[in-house]
Amino acid sequence: MKRIAVVALVILIGVSIWYLFIKKYDYQVSFSVKGSPGSVYYQVISWESWGKDPKAKNITTLDTTLFKQVSQKVTVKDTVINLDWTLESLNDSITKIKVGAISKEYSIQNRVRILMGETIFTRGLKKELKVFGKQANDFADTFKIEIEGESEIPSLTYLFVSSSSNRFGKAGMMMRTNSDLYPKILENNVTVDGAPFVKIKEWDVLDDKIKFDFGFPIKETDSLPLNSIVKFDKSPPKKALKAVFYGNYRNSDQAWFALIAYAERRNISIVKKPLEIFYNNPMQDGDASQWKAEIFVPISNKN
Secondary structure, eight states, X not given: OHHHHHHHHHHHHXXXXXIXXXXXXXXXXXXXXXXXXXXXXXXXXXXXXXXXXXTOOXXXXXXXXXXXXXXXXXXXXXXXXXXXXXXXXXXXXXXXXEEEEEOGGGHHHHHHHHHTSOOHHHHHHHHHXXXXXXXXXXXXXXXXXXXXEEEXXXXXXXXEEEEEEEGGGHHHHHHHHHHHHXXXXXXXXXXXOSOOEEEEEEEETTTTEEEEEEEEEBOOOSOOOOOSSSEEEEEOOEEEEEEEEEEOGGGTTHHHHHHHHHHHHTTOOBOSOOEEEEOSOTTTOOOXXXXXXXXXXXXXXXX
């Protein structure tokens, strides 16, 4: 009997030491949101304010593993909370999130109080993550993505204008380059032979900056309105993964992340240079939820 009591005491002491001093986090929260890990990843690293004041700017990103993990520091008055986010794709449209939290100055106090029930620390953490989850879901509800799988980028003969911006600025740059390109097409009676498109030439995924061509497919003639801005090119068909996007075109790049997650789950090697074909004119079609774009991500020759 005495031996059983000693063993139980040793186990209790061991568990207590692990819980108070070794356990990685004071508390961990798991939840799921709509969207692919790439989309959620950028929402996490752009999340700046913790608490009631939206101007607080009290969240700092410390380290990242692209589309998979984010480490952040939250400063609230005299308390620093470290957050470790882990993102995992569950299917084509859902990401599972785990957030481990630790406040080093008050870690032991937090852990002891958590044993007695919910605390200010756990309530605050769950409240803020609930806000984040709602924002992520609300954003995902503004568009629809249908993944069709393996397909082919069509061959293109086209006029284009090159631009560069961050990913968020793509739609604005499209509008500006369209004002350079489309009048030239009209003035020179060039025959447009398809829907306008954006072809990503470079995507710096870490800095989230892109270089792209905005163009119109045309019927080639001997006389084209070429200059230092408006240029001409051809591209052959390519194997690709395809998705159809419905929604405001400023969010069409969300389909990139869906296709990246789709490829990763199926071990398909891709080239992160998407092509988007737009079938609606935002200046004429008022209901953005009905705007359609086809999104292609090239499949690597390594497959």
